[in-house]
Amino acid sequence: MMEKLSLKIFLRNLAIFIALLFLCDRLIGFALEKSYFSLKIGQFAQTTYTLDKAAPDILVFGSSRALHHYSSEILSTKLQKSIYNAGSDGQFLPYYCAAQEVILQRKIPKIIILDVNIWELGPNESKYIKLASLLPYVGEHPLLKKYTSEISDFENIKFISKTYPYNSTLLISTYDHLFSNKLPEDDRGYFPLVRTIPKNQFQEYKEQQRIYNEKRAKQNIKIDEKAMVYYREFLQRCKDLKIKTYVIISPTILKEPKSKEKILLEIIAKDYPNVTFLDYSHDDNYNNHYQLFADEFHLNNLGAEKFSKELADRIK
Amino acid sequence: MLFNSLDFVFFFVIVTILYYVLPFKSRWFLLLAASCYFYMAFVPVYILILGFTIIVDYLAGIYIEKSVGKKRKLLLICSLIANIGILAIFKYYNFINDNISFLATSVNLQNHIPYLNILLPIGLSFHTFQAMSYTIEVYRGNQKAEKHFGIYSLYVMFYPQLVAGPIERPQNILPQLHMKHQFSYANMSEGLKQMAWGFFKKLVVADRLSIYVDTVYPNPELHNGSTVVLSSIFFAIQIYCDFSGYSDIAIGAARTMGFDLMTNFKRPYFAKSISEFWGRWHISLSTWFRDYLYIPLGGNRVKISRRFLNLFIVFIISGLWHGASYNFIIWGALHGFYQIIGLIIKRPLNVFEDKLPRFGLMTFNLFKGIFVFLIVTFAWIFFRANTLSDSFQLISNLKTFGQMPFLGNGVNQMGHCVIAIILLFTIEYFMEFKPSFKMMDNKYPIVRYASVVGLLFIILIFGVFNGGQFIYFQF
Numbered sequence: 001m002m003e004k005l006s007l008k009i010f011l012r013n014l015a016i017f018i019a020l021l022f023l024c025d026r027l028i029g030f031a032l033e034k035s036y037f038s039l040k041i042g043q044f045a046q047t048t049y050t051l052d053k054a055a056p057d058i059l060v061f062g063s064s065r066a067l068h069h070y071s072s073e074i075l076s077t078k079l080q081k082s083i084y085n086a087g088s089d090g091q092f093l094p095y096y097c098a099a100q101e102v103i104l105q106r107k108i109p110k111i112i113i114l115d116v117n118i119w120e121l122g123p124n125e126s127k128y129i130k131l132a133s134l135l136p137y138v139g140e141h142p143l144l145k146k147y148t149s150e151i152s153d154f155e156n157i158k159f160i161s162k163t164y165p166y167n168s169t170l171l172i173s174t175y176d177h178l179f180s181n182k183l184p185e186d187d188r189g190y191f192p193l194v195r196t197i198p199k200n201q202f203q204e205y206k207e208q209q210r211i212y213n214e215k216r217a218k219q220n221i222k223i224d225e226k227a228m229v230y231y232r233e234f235l236q237r238c239k240d241l242k243i244k245t246y247v248i249i250s251p252t253i254l255k256e257p258k259s260k261e262k263i264l265l266e267i268i269a270k271d272y273p274n275v276t277f278l279d280y281s282h283d284d285n286y287n288n289h290y291q292l293f294a295d296e297f298h299l300n301n302l303g304a305e306k307f308s309k310e311l312a313d314r315i316k
Numbered sequence: 317m318l319f320n321s322l323d324f325v326f327f328f329v330i331v332t333i334l335y336y337v338l339p340f341k342s343r344w345f346l347l348l349a350a351s352c353y354f355y356m357a358f359v360p361v362y363i364l365i366l367g368f369t370i371i372v373d374y375l376a377g378i379y380i381e382k383s384v385g386k387k388r389k390l391l392l393i394c395s396l397i398a399n400i401g402i403l404a405i406f407k408y409y410n411f412i413n414d415n416i417s418f419l420a421t422s423v424n425l426q427n428h429i430p431y432l433n434i435l436l437p438i439g440l441s442f443h444t445f446q447a448m449s450y451t452i453e454v455y456r457g458n459q460k461a462e463k464h465f466g467i468y469s470l471y472v473m474f475y476p477q478l479v480a481g482p483i484e485r486p487q488n489i490l491p492q493l494h495m496k497h498q499f500s501y502a503n504m505s506e507g508l509k510q511m512a513w514g515f516f517k518k519l520v521v522a523d524r525l526s527i528y529v530d531t532v533y534p535n536p537e538l539h540n541g542s543t544v545v546l547s548s549i550f551f552a553i554q555i556y557c558d559f560s561g562y563s564d565i566a567i568g569a570a571r572t573m574g575f576d577l578m579t580n581f582k583r584p585y586f587a588k589s590i591s592e593f594w595g596r597w598h599i600s601l602s603t604w605f606r607d608y609l610y611i612p613l614g615g616n617r618v619k620i621s622r623r624f625l626n627l628f629i630v631f632i633i634s635g636l637w638h639g640a641s642y643n644f645i646i647w648g649a650l651h652g653f654y655q656i657i658g659l660i661i662k663r664p665l666n667v668f669e670d671k672l673p674r675f676g677l678m679t680f681n682l683f684k685g686i687f688v689f690l691i692v693t694f695a696w697i698f699f700r701a702n703t704l705s706d707s708f709q710l711i712s713n714l715k716t717f718g719q720m721p722f723l724g725n726g727v728n729q730m731g732h733c734v735i736a737i738i739l740l741f742t743i744e745y746f747m748e749f750k751p752s753f754k755m756m757d758n759k760y761p762i763v764r765y766a767s768v769v770g771l772l773f774i775i776l777i778f779g780v781f782n783g784g785q786f787i788y789f790q791f
Binding site: 002003004007009010013016017020021024025028032085126129132151153154157161163164166167168170171175204208209211212215282287 | 321322323336488498499500501504505527535537538540604633727728732735765769772773774777779780781782
């Protein structure tokens with residue numbers, strides 16, 4: 001008798017709780033959505049522009065290295081074409097592929113520049129987890145579901161919640177709203193880094209990198225087959241739509257060793273006649289010229305301008 | 317099957333409903349079948365190993381009870397050899413072989429013993445220790461041998477604590493497995509709340525901090541001293557939330573079905589001495605070592621030098637229990653060393669504290685708490701580093717402490733880490749020092765509902781939903 005009564009109370013309270021949860025989810029999800037899509041500046045605003053509006057003649061894809069290395073002004077002026085830099089911090093091939101597929105539905109650009117990292121095909125599960133940045137856009141672009149399903153097995157079930165797509169966005173969203181006047185403005189997606197890596201930091205990095213490369217040379221790096229599929233998919237789409245494509249390893253502060261992943265990036269690119277593969281990671285005009293770099297991984301504004309000019313001349 | 321996956325949510329709901337729907341007589345079978353399914357979701361074939369130890373210990377328990385004298389002891393030894401033997405093969409074989417190879421090479425010989433290319437069964441050390449505690453307790457006469465094979469199997473395999481504890485004692489769990497648990501609102505509500513708290517620790521704190529830690533630790537040569545300090549502090553908090561989060565989910569899940577599992581963590585980073593830390597950290601393992609190793613070695617009733625040696629042995633073995641590598645041995649040895657120093661300075665410290673005024677004592681206690689946290693964090697470097705040389709590299713990097721640390725991707729990563737840590741320690745502060753201040757168990761329903769809903773939305777908004785498995789599964 002007591003058990004039945006206890007169960008009855010529990011079920012009643014559970015129903016109230018679920019109703020409350022549902023209501024809060026709708027309200028909080030709605031508030032987060034409004035906050036997210038009302039951003040005018042910052043990382044989220046740039047992703048929104050990339051996926052919802054960008055329709056230029058030249059499109060740049062890649063990670064933060066794309067974002068900071070390709071000057072929109074220089075490339076646009078020299079090539080006499082409109083441009084948008086769709087580089088995204090910390091992203092990898094699956095994200096570039098998703099963004100490319102969405103944009104190509106809207107507009108077919110004349111040129112695509114794909115900036116690849118040397119570790120693009122290396123094993124790194126986080127490249128799929130980072131696809132979570134696409135979650136707020138699945139409602140508007142359902143084709144993204146096939147990418148977001150890479151995040152986890154039950155990813156699409158999680159869309160029952162209206163709050164979940166905005167998971168981990170509140171902090172940046174709030175920051176970008178509060179400090180929107182202090183955030184650097186992008187130039188058609190391009191963010192120049194106006195600083196130079198200190199010489200001692202560069203020397204330290206050189207030593208660290210030497211040890212790191214020695215260690216890495218002994219490791220048997222497993223190629224991420226899935227990333228390779230995304231790479232081919234990206235290039236195939238460019239080929240099918242006859243888009244002139246440049247796959248570029250942009251300048252690095254130190255010479256990068258010829259790793260298995262790097263060689264593979266070049267071999268695959270050569271399978272596509274519309275693709276030109278350019279490797280600047282062994283370019284003496286950049287390697288060791290720390291004055292052209294903002295940090296260990298990114299060119300500063302001077303380096304980016306020099307590189308963009310050089311690239312524009314090559315593309316012309 | 318991971319606790320932090322949707323698979324588990326479905327599994328948990330179905331098993332808990334079926335548990336109350338089915339008649340009492342078939343509940344043990346449901347739980348056993350569910351536990352087998354839960355375990356087989358990792359690597360199915362390893363259930364055979366578990367099956368082997370269950371049969372050996374089940375029979376050993378019955379025969380030990382029936383036997384006397386030397387035969388009784390012999391049966392216990394056989395059972396312990398079978399359990400430790402499995403641990404030795406799966407966990408320590410390649411490590412021992414490595415050492416043989418090293419020694420052989422140093423005298424220009426070759427080691428021809430082949431290596432085993434096998435995966436370590438998930439949670440092997442946990443269920444082996446739980447099984448061993450059964451046969452030891454039967455041998456000591458503290459526990460009657462379990463005659464029901466299904467119930468005994470469930471004692472080893474009960475899914476909430478199967479792969480990462482708490483390592484239960486037969487006296488606590490076996491009688492509960494025979495008991496009929498009626499549906500209780502209090503059990504269900506408290507169990508679910510404890511699970512929610514566990515999910516908060518795992519998803520909001522541990523998995524968030526792990527993003528930073530996992531960037532730094534695999535590449536120690538790339539990071540300066542400040543980054544090593546920051547990532548080590550993060551790891552100290554990560555491992556606590558990962559493991560205690562697991563324990564909370566396990567204890568909560570068992571509670572929803574009316575089972576009371578032992579407490580495994582009591583806010584260890586509020587400890588003011590290293591011995592207090594071990595009284596709050598992984599309590600089920602610490603008490604296991606106390607009852608089945610430290611006390612049989614002589615415990616506290618021996619000469620002080622012998623006591624120090626016993627402590628050191630226990631902590632070295634505790635290190636080895638975690639993994640077959642010198643990193644874990646050094647981690648254990650460091651804790652053994654800390655314990656010995658703690659014992660040496662205990663009396664002068666007490667004398668000093670007695671002379672302090674109230675405010676001075678509070679300040680001194682705070683200082684002790686921070687000191688304990690820092691030395692525990694230092695030991696974690698060995699625990700987390702991939703290799704011994706990585707550990708030393710990380711420690712040598714400390715000389716560049718003071719430089720700007722690596723901040724990941726800035727506001728987002730660090731902001732989430734800081735929020736997670738502040739939330740954790742604020743809530744734990746109230747649990748520790750103001751236990752009467754209860755939010756989820758408040759007398760006003762509105763506060764109760766608001767706090768539970770609030771916790772769930774903190775998880776939904778700040779949690780990491782694709783973090784990996786629990787750290788302690790590997791042990």
